[in-house]
Amino acid sequence: MTARLVPAADDATGRRERPLRITVDGEALDGFAGQSIAGVLLAAGRLAWRRGPSGAPRGVFCGIGVCFDCLVRVNGEPDVRACRRRARDGDTVLTQSRAGGGEEAGDEGASGSSAALPAPAEEDNSDTEDGV
Amino acid sequence: MTARHVLVVGAGPAGLAAARSALAAGAEVVLVDSAEEMGGQYHRVPPAAFGAAHPERLQHHWAPFTRLRRELRAHPRCTWWPETAVWALEPRDPGEQGPPRVHLLHGPADGSGRTRHVLAPDALVLAPGAHDRVLPFPGWELPGVFTAGAAQALAKGERIAVGERVLVAGSGPFLLPVAGSLLEAGAGVRAVLEANPARTLARGWGSRPWQLAAHLGKTGELRDYAGQLLRHRVPYRTGRAVVEARGTGRVEEVVTARLRPDWSVVPGSSRTLAVDALCVSHGFSPQLELPVAAGCALLPSPAGEFVRVDGEQRTSAEGVWAAGEITGIAGAPAARAEGALAGWYAAGGDRTARALPRLHQVRDQGRDFAARLARAHPIGAAWPGWLRPDTLVCRCEETDYAALCAAAREESGAAARTARLATRAGLGPCQARICGPTVGELRARLRGSAPDARDAEGLAAPSSHRRPLAQPLRLGELARAPAPPPPGHRADGGPGSVPPRDPGPELPDDPAP
Incomplete structure (x- = not known):
């Protein structure tokens, strides 16, 4: 077995469930309002959804937006941290991979306005840059 | 006289206390956090959409937290911006006084439609907190291996139990509340492994640790966690660590081994244990990119680098104060006292306020606690002994x-x-x-040298915390003009124009609300 959502009936917090549905790589997944996209995936029994440079599977590691292991594409926007983004009914989620030397989903023809700004490598910005 | 404009970054225990005392000193306050709710990792609350009738059942110090939250939300001089990321700090122009300009993005995490804001506060209080530090070991990249903080955040914030047979391992008292959160969510916890031997713990905490815990209001919490482990028959073992995680496509079993005090592995002591999740934390890394971007000097310590502050929580950077875990890992009570001091002084509060001695005292006890914590739960120097040539260091x-x-x-x-x-x-x-x-x-x-002691000539000293972009943003967002700041606040460096609305400030004297 793996991760699971505490059933609302057993939940000491007295949680209410308002259903929502998202698709992940075309497959419908049911979740509840308030869950993050990572929460919906984990509750659906998915432990991994992204692939690292070697193709190795990755899922949630830090859970608080620090490690960037859980990145997904949401409604066309690449590189969204699944642990930080609340799921909304109808969200279209695509999993991402860096395998085969491909950059993180940025190579899938993202529109200009939503293209991720490449992370600045330190050696290019060493001592003078202030962020922009 | 005009009201000081104070921007508080981070709405955990330190940031909330800072906002409160800055308001008490008469300041106009903007409080920002990347999360949707106040509370930070310590008061991680279920999302509002869960409609939880009893969120207090997952929390310590819930009533004072909710009181403070209500107070801040309702305060006419406090602007609360959830889901707000600080993506850059920009130095003021030459000749201009004050802390850096603060570039913000407001909206759903990593979205492309976020609103840009630029604020030019009179004072900046940084309270961004810390995240788990996890040392690499073979197999730590396998799905099902989580940081201890992730397991707790998922249990408290998402109501997800990460597994049915979970091992909690690493070092530090934080492992106990993590095991507690897992048990509460219905996970089976196979054991809690503290890597340091009992002798290191005893020596580090020193004499009368319980008295110290009582000063800081920690006794009840510790008793609760210990009781929970006993009730669920979860063994707490010292001097033992996870040295490998194994599995095909996910963690299926872990190898644990006995450690010497320097964390070298005792030969022949390894055992395998079937698990469906592993939660690890070897300590905490303060989130230093904003203090480093602001130009704050850091202070090296055996537990790592932290922001150097003076007795008033002021950093070496003009107009920048720091509070909470970025000044040393000392837990929520110390963070509250530091935040209360930082907010008060950042707002230009009266140095003779009656509540100050008590706050300074609690802060100093917190520093004592931090020192003992670092001594009791050090990372043993021989830990790289469990690395193999093919162990991933950078995930x-x-x-x-x-x-x-x-x-x-x-x-x-x-x-x-x-x-x-x-x-x-x-x-x-992850930069x-x-x-x-x-x-x-x-x-x-x-x-065989000090970390990064020398580097390419003519370049600034490298730091793994130097991130010109503190958070990712998208080109479209960058191209958009910034939206105006909240009423009463400025985006430029000009003089303040908002008169104080209620004179006669008084600093609340309860540092641990």
Whole structure:
């Protein structure tokens, strides 16, 4: 077995469930309002959804937006941290991979306005840059 | 006289206390946090959409927290901005006074439609907190291996139990509340493993640790966690660590081993244990990118680098104060006292306020607690003994230990920058947040020098915390003009124009609300 959502009936917090549905790589997944996209995936029994440079599977590691292991594409926007983004009914989620030397989903023809700004490598910005 | 404009970054225990006392001192306050709710990791609350009737059942110190939250939300001089990321700090123009300009993005995490804001406060209080530090070990990249903080955040914030047979391992008192959160969510916890031997714990905490815990209001919490482990028959073992995780496509079993005080593995002591999740934390890494971007001097310590502050929580950077875990890992009570002091002084509060001595006292007790914590739960110097050539050190770029060793042997490995380029360690999406301290430490050892002691000539000293972009943003967002600041606040460096609305400030004297 793996991760699971505490059933609302057993939940000491007295949680209410308002259903929502998202698709992940075309497959419908049911979740509840308030869950993050990572929460919906984990509750659906998915432990991994992204692939690292070697193709190795990755899922949630830090859970608080620090490690960037859980990145997904949401409604066309690449590189969204699944642990930080609340799921909304109808969200279209695509999993991402860096395998085969491909950059993180940025190579899938993202529109200009939503293209991720490449992370600045330190050696290019060493001592003078202030962020922009 | 005009009201001081204070921007508080981070709405955990330190930031909330800072906002409160800055308001008490008469300031106009903007409080921002990347999360949707106040509370930070300590008061991680279920999302509002869960409609939880009894969120207090997952929390310690719930009533004072909710009172403070209500107070801040309702306060006419407090602007609360949830889901707000600070993506850059920009130095003021020459001749201009004050802390850096603060560039913000407001909206759903990593979205492209977020609103840009620029604020030019009179004072900046940084309280961004910390995240788990996890040392690498073979298999730590397998799905099902979580940081201890992730397991707790998922249990409290998402109501997800990460497994049915979970091992909690690493070092520090934080492992106990994590096990507690897992048990509450219905997970089975096989054991809690503290890597340091009992003798190190006893020596580190020193005499009368319970008295110290009582001062800081921690006794009840510790008693609750201990009772919970007993009730669920979860063993707490010292001097034992996870040295490998194994599985095909996910963690299926772990190898644990007995450790000597220096964390070298005792030969022949390894055991395997079937698990469906592993939760690890070897300590905490303060989130230093904003203080580093603001130009705050850091203070090295055996537990890592922290922001250097004076007795009033002021950093070395003009107009910048710091509070909470970025000044030392001391837990929520100390963070509250530090926040209360930082907010008060940042707002220009009266230095003779009656509540100050008590706050300074609690803060100092917190520093004592932090020192003992660091002594009781050190990272043993021999931990790299469990690394193998193919163990990943940088998760993002999948740089393994062998590549790091090879780079250090080569002449080009002499400079941190060239090594980073050669190995790509620290250049991936997380921008060295996870591997930075580890890579620095390993490189130093492999080269036999202090971490990053020398570097390419003419370039600023490298730091794994230097991130010109503190958070990712998108080109479209960058191209958009900033939206105006909240009423009463400025985006430029001009003089304040908002008169104080209620004179006669008084600092609340309860540092641990």
